[in-house]
Amino acid sequence: MRHFNYKNGELYAENVPVREIAEKVGTPTYVYSAATLQHHFKALQAALGDLNVKIAFAVKSNTNSAVIATLAALGAGADTVSEGEIRRAIRAGVAPEKIVFSGVGKTVRELEYAVSQNIHQINIESIQELETLSEVATRLGKIQKIVFRVNPDVAAGGHDKISTGKKTSKFGISKERAFELYARAETLNGVEPVGLAVHIGSQIIDLAPLKQAYEFLAQMVKDLRANGHKVSRLDLGGGLAAIYQEEIEGPDLIAWGKIVRAIIHPLDVEIEIEPGRIITANAGILLARSIVTKENGGRDFVVLDAAMNDLVRPAFYEAYHQLLAVKEPVKGTNKMPTTIVGPICETGDTFAVDRLMEPVAPDELVAFMSAGAYGFSMASNYNSRPLAAEVMVNGDKWEIVRPRQTYDEIFGMEKIPDWK
Template structure:
């Protein structure tokens, strides 16, 4: 569910017409709905608690949408943060998410980042390899502390809608291979610099069925039982995120209630604190990218190009993943649908959002909204072609605020300097 609906003949976010935001802020611009963010978090939490899973930690995956206002919105509801860099930890802290609700994941943590995480007092560091285990131990001992760690397991389960977002197979760079987990957990347990608290896994993103998640969860339960059988303490099990969202051209993914029931069946009687790392399922449908039509170009062969002021630097997913985003006119015109190639102004053929997409008739100056753009939209954007980053706007009821301003060209140039020999 999202809160972007036609009201009085035009698309609005909650109680704010998108035309108002476009007129005030300009385009392209990301627009986020507070009501949708809150609802998605609450529905997931209610499903997990209602399935008898205790008081789970829902650590929102910051990489999906790292805007501090978004993080603060979720943090006020009790969400934690799953982070993969020092920068993301700093964002979570800036959003007043307590350190004891922050997880630090990622396959390539630098020594300085590990030191920062320990100084900040994060809940746990998710270890992805034996060399990383040794580095965390070294940093912790130098600081005279015991680092709380969990081992991220690669359960060798294929999942995810695209190979680039599938992270659970044995050939993936992520996680510790199944045969090494028990040995490394024992190694961590015997270290004066480490305090192993549990296991973690995350097998991919945009998962549309529960079979792969069920398989991974069962493998994780087996590991928990074997590690405890060795007399070692294990208190937390992090089952990651990855449950898909509807991109309008795909089957409806399982609801959180079915996901929670599946997890409850797998972990029944295990007596472990559970953690989850949802990102896309909370943020995706909570945001749109608003763009304006620059030109409508018709070729002699009848092909029509809809040229927008938004480009692949603003929304990379179609170019990188062949991802589908529903495109909706903000003020739909009457008339028969027309097939367009929807493109941006960047000098790349890959700067194409859709081909032969049937849309209502559009004219230069019209506004369109890319739906389900709240996750992996702004966070993956860049200044390619020296295009300023799109601003971000958060809506709550009939109010809205710019939560990241569009940088000026002077702002962009001020970050660069010429050496003295020039």
């Protein structure tokens, strides 16, 4: 579900023509739909029914404060992977007791900040991290609840770079190691082990790997309890896929909810999930404008003012994004193989190769669909390009929620040394 549709021959975001945004804000610009964010969050809630589940939004998928605040207003917590994301979540209105801190390489400074804010949970991924956290929390006079991220050796996800549950992955710890660390944690000051966590990858449509991972967790809970350990919480991670191509059917959320109910609910534990992309991907588009068209070696190119620094997924993951003209094409217009690229000095700055689409003229507005996840949050200043603006739409209202970066802001932190 996305609230971006053609009306009267123009692409709209909810009840706002996106051309209006482009003309007033410029391009490239990200546009987010509050209604789409709300729809996907509520769809997850509905799939889980009356289960005792806490939903912690994966901030890394979209770091804009307006997006986080929109979800926080619905009761969402935050799944974070850095001190910066914890600070973002709190600033956007997420209560610290709803924040989870994940990640394989947390620094001492980050752990100090997380503990000092009394966050809900820290997910532990190594013995060094466990002992460091114990020292930090003890020094601060705190007791931090922790879970151990276990590695079920289950491969899942839409790309090798987002598959995180293999036994050779940098993430998590083995089942055997988890038993050792759970017992070790119970002897340490400053930490309280309360459960386990798992996250096997992203862009999961087939539910079988998730079912396998949940069964792995359930058996671990039984084994831990049989050895006298208390287990009151399971973090099921995220990974449910967003749909980038309309002809592809997404994960069956009702069936997923039934799997959670059948495997996890009988364990009488607090359940947490950490969705990101499934909520935000289809809630955002990236508006761009064509600069020039050209032909080289029999291939037709359209060069946009958006580039891989604005939306890196196609270059980095070979990812697909539907590309729509803001002005609705006339029905029956012949489609031609077109290669869509950005202006950056890299051949890899390519969004689509020989894609069949209606002709794009110079100075024409286009929209990359399903760009709300890992779009702006992965953007950079490569080629000294300013970061794009971000806009939030709510019904017939819209507002700039992050202005376009200026060159003074890009260069303002730099200093030329005086070696005299």
